[in-house]
Amino acid sequence: MTLGSTGNFLNQYGIKGHFNRFRVTPPEYEATVPGYEATMPEYEAAAPEYEETIPDDYIYELEEFLEEGNDQRYRCFDLLVNKLEPTEVKNINQDLEEVVQRLRRSPETIHTLPSTSHAVLRLLLDSRRTKLMLKLLSNPLEFGIFPDHFMSNLLMDTFIEEKNYTAAARVASVLMLQEDFGPPLTQALAMASCYLYATSTENLPWEDYTVKIAEPEEELKIRIPYLRNPYFDDHFDLKEPNHIVGKTLAWGAPLIGGVIGTNCEILGWALYNKWSDLEVTLQRCAANSTPVAESVVGILCNFSITC
Template sequence: MFTVLRKLTNIQNLGIIIKKRTFLSHAYYCNEVWEQRLQDPLIQKMNLDELYNELDQRYQKTKNISPVDVDIFAHAAKDDSYSDELLDLIHKLRMSAESSNTLNSTSHAVVRYLMNYEKTDQLLTVLDDRLNYGIFLEDFTANLLMDTFWKKKDFASGVRVASQLMLQEEFKHPISTRLSLLLCYKYLLNPGKWPQPLKPVESEEVKIRINYLRNPYNDEHFDLHDPFRIVGKTLMYITKNSLQDALDRSLHLVGLSLFKPELAKNLVNELKEKQVEIYSEVLKLLPGDNPIHLEIDNLKSINHDVEEALANNVKLSICANSERDISLQCQTYSKWNDERKEALEKQRIRLQTMQRLSNVEKSKKKLKEKEMLLWFFENEEQIELEIESKKAREGEQLQNTNISSMDTDESYIPPEVHKQRVP
């Protein structure tokens, strides 16, 4: 009896797991391989508080920061209490001259850290603020994020990730492409909250003289803020090369209608002439006030389960590419470890060289001072001449400074000179 109950319980638990299962398998996340970074002796012995304080003090003095040290910090963070420190170091690295030397693994480590500890708001803010943080997605992390947001049914966050790929113009991976289309479709079914940039605070009018005034400009790419235009351009960009497929063609029409309705009219006329099929369920995604509604009445439409078709495309792309992605990512982790060790060794050699040069300069200075003491009487006259010459140069510089300050001071009024009376 108990055996039967245990089996039924196991079957029920299995059913719950299946319902909650994401598109990507557990193996795709490569969590075990990712956690192996913590076995590195360098990572194990790292004290993050001391490292952060050292890097912060160094930045305050030199306005520079080491990319490999920031990368080590990002990989060594093992709990959710270091998110503020990590983002602060990423920002300082972005603002320093060493920003161009940022390691390839740093962005990946930051994204995985914020994703694993469910800091969604911070993650999306960092991805949106490329100027101050310089964190960019690659296909693997984009897939992990979109799959994670799909599991949470957070379609708005998933679409914001997909829009990052659109801004980077990197829709080349089949899994990224298909997940993005599915998330865009789900978002348009029930649009959610989308953060808008903060409006500048109005203050008292202040007149400032400037050389010239720039005309307002919107590049319709990085300057996009309307969620429907962003989703529309994402759909349009993904499907621009697959218009032979009825589903992609329908999504392209919706994307173009959301992004640029005036251009969508030309596509509608072309579709009417060719009598090609459009999925009616996709056309229902358009908001009621979209002007393209007046043009699509005579389109040849068919009914189809769009969500099921999009989900099947995701599954097919995963079956065809997941094993290759897992193998490639494991190799990438190993390559990143080697790159970090190489960068650390180069930094060590550079610091040693700088220290040796500093020691040589100090030794030369001490020898110079010792030479002056030993040969003072023989070179007394020469030393006195040098001192007098130095004083003369300083006096001349001071006089020139006073004269130039008087010349530049237009409000200067010379004092009146009176003849002194002789008593």
């Protein structure tokens, strides 16, 4: 099937004009999409009767549409993801992942709408596709999914309520890696997520979602002019869960301040294995007579025994 135009493609799947069904409102599109009023005036008009069902093969039609290189593909994908219901994601996990990855690798990835990341994460959260969500969040360069502060709050709050502290801490670590802890509410949720992960004994495994490169079956020898020295940036190269959670706590704690912030900072430096920074923080606590939580003292004692 050949898709003639953006409008035909959207009409086929009952999307045209149904902003009231989207997770994002029209004003956001008006503010973020260049030339919105000039290129998409028909979306503000009344729409025909909404079709409750989407064809099962819509994702394949979308892939065909992407092959055409249409400059409206990012807008179409954003609208489609906002239109999807959680029950319709069950059988398209792999296809959704591939489409997101293809759009990210395209030279026009700069045209991705700010609402797309929110829509994808909200869809995966509502459909309880936690593993796929964490995979997308763990590889931002590969998939281009960056949660905004509102989405980060929603994810961390949901995972804390479900006692999935591993997922909550991973969302918090994204804020640390981006060096943007957001407003006070986001900061508090990030510290709570990491603290609960560090003090819980029933955490789910911290899976490695790094994209694996297949090793060649035969040994290849390549002549190169020189060898690069090993480099570790102590930030994006962090792989140890305790180090990631510890750095998140240590960096976010000063924003919280007070007794809670100080205890989170102590715990963070300990998990991060930064003993000189830990010593400085403990000396500051002693000088200011700042109390240290029993749970934090217990973790520090365990570290002193095992290290």
